[in-house]
Amino acid sequence: MDIKDAHQAREHPTYHQALVRWITQLADDELTLGHRDSEWLGLCPDIEGDVAFSSIAQDEVGHAAFYFELLHELGEPDPDRLAFARKSHERRNAKLVEQENGDWAYSILRHTLYDIFDGIRLEAMRQSSYLPLRHGVAKIQREEAYHLLHMKTWVVRMGKAGGEARQYLEEAAVRLWPQLDDLFSFGDADEETLLRFGIIAFGSAECQKRWEEQVKVVFGQAGLLWPGEIPLSGRDGRLGQHDPALAQLLKTMTEVYRLDPVARW
Amino acid sequence: MVTEAECWKRLQEVKDPEIPTVSVVEMGMVKRVKVMPGRVHVEMMPTFVGCPALDLIRKQVVRQLSEPDASVEVEVDFVFDPPWTSERITAEGARKLKEFGIAPPGSQLDELPSCPYCGEEKGQVENLFGPTACRAIYYCTRCRQPFEGMKKV
Numbered sequence: 001m002d003i004k005d006a007h008q009a010r011e012h013p014t015y016h017q018a019l020v021r022w023i024t025q026l027a028d029d030e031l032t033l034g035h036r037d038s039e040w041l042g043l044c045p046d047i048e049g050d051v052a053f054s055s056i057a058q059d060e061v062g063h064a065a066f067y068f069e070l071l072h073e074l075g076e077p078d079p080d081r082l083a084f085a086r087k088s089h090e091r092r093n094a095k096l097v098e099q100e101n102g103d104w105a106y107s108i109l110r111h112t113l114y115d116i117f118d119g120i121r122l123e124a125m126r127q128s129s130y131l132p133l134r135h136g137v138a139k140i141q142r143e144e145a146y147h148l149l150h151m152k153t154w155v156v157r158m159g160k161a162g163g164e165a166r167q168y169l170e171e172a173a174v175r176l177w178p179q180l181d182d183l184f185s186f187g188d189a190d191e192e193t194l195l196r197f198g199i200i201a202f203g204s205a206e207c208q209k210r211w212e213e214q215v216k217v218v219f220g221q222a223g224l225l226w227p228g229e230i231p232l233s234g235r236d237g238r239l240g241q242h243d244p245a246l247a248q249l250l251k252t253m254t255e256v257y258r259l260d261p262v263a264r265w
Numbered sequence: 266m267v268t269e270a271e272c273w274k275r276l277q278e279v280k281d282p283e284i285p286t287v288s289v290v291e292m293g294m295v296k297r298v299k300v301m302p303g304r305v306h307v308e309m310m311p312t313f314v315g316c317p318a319l320d321l322i323r324k325q326v327v328r329q330l331s332e333p334d335a336s337v338e339v340e341v342d343f344v345f346d347p348p349w350t351s352e353r354i355t356a357e358g359a360r361k362l363k364e365f366g367i368a369p370p371g372s373q374l375d376e377l378p379s380c381p382y383c384g385e386e387k388g389q390v391e392n393l394f395g396p397t398a399c400r401a402i403y404y405c406t407r408c409r410q411p412f413e414g415m416k417k418v
Contacts, residue, residue: 048391048392048402051394051396051402052392052394055394056394062316062398066315131346135345135348139311139314143313146416150393
């Protein structure tokens with residue numbers, strides 16, 4: 001059954017709760033990574049990279065704003081408060097996106113790993129029973145295609161270049177692998193409910209399976225060795241268990257908001 | 266009271282703030298205009314989800330449509346159904362984009378647009394990203410200059 005708007009969603013408490021928790025994960029992933037992307041401005045190896053990261057940052061933060069707007073319609077606080085006033089433990093992003101940018105190779109590979117996951121997650125929502133989500137997803141998918149194309153191109157280019165570039169890329173993969181596990185967690189958004197009500201079409205295990213298939217293709221093209229199984233970290237960002245990197249990010253990101261939370265910008 | 270046709274005509278005056286020669290109608294961003302007693306409702310499709318120009322466009326639409334009669338309440342909603350795609354740009358819009366020095370979008374994601382200056386068909390991708398979310402940067406191998414193009418989305 002399709003749910004056409006927030007009003008209708010709020011009539012079904014189980015549906016509503018799972019939906020809100022799910023969209024919170026989407027919003028927090030996009031906002032956090034979007035902010036990290038913006039930190040590259042002026043620091044990329046070339047001006048094209050600078051323009052790309054700022055453009056991608058704008059897209060990701062735009063997607064976050066769209067998801068926060070959906071949450072607001074569903075009865076959550078206004079988008080600015082959701083974005084800037086919540087503390088670290090209230091956030092539901094995966095730990096991967098909150099990590100400091102590190103070097104260029106790390107940032108590019110991290111983005112590739114996230115974009116592939118995000119693409120699969122968007123695919124799972126393409127026929128979502130929640131129509132406002134389904135419609136936004138159709139639009140977001142078209143934009144994300146460019147991000148992935150850019151990121152994959154660079155991973156393959158660095159891998160094939162050999163030498164220092166390849167060494168940085170290999171080191172990035174080693175650093176990234178232990179940061180990946182909760183990307184595939186749905187945290188407190190009940191997977192069974194999400195599937196039963198058709199908010200998503202397939203679950204976490206299927207997401208991870210597809211992700212591994214797609215990432216292996218990119219690793220193959222770049223000539224990178226598959227790092228093997230993803231180790232468990234014991235902490236789940238989707239349950240608000242974050243690394244200190246998130247608190248550091250929030251301190252910077254919310255600095256202006258905290259000056260005067262009721263100001264209109 | 267304004268008519269629907271008059272509203273569309275007035276919307277021709279609302280330009281994309283990043284491309285001041287092309288109107289929101291020519292960009293294919295206006296989905297529907299509905300005139301009701303004392304009220305006009307406009308549905309628009311953003312070119313990109315995070316387009317920062319939306320607030321500005323909304324204000325311009327309100328100003329244009331409430332000019333003939335200030336008592337009319339103008340409502341602007343941004344909708345994603347259907348999603349805006351680059352095919353929605355009208356022929357006139359494409360012509361004006363080119364005139365402004367921006368190549369109109371190709372029909373495929375990997376199709377390179379022809380140079381808006383010399384018409385050469387084969388350019389090179391300089392950067393998939395450009396000065397705004399909806400544009401990419403190309404390089405023309407014939408007239409040897411970089412040019413911008415609207416992304417195919």
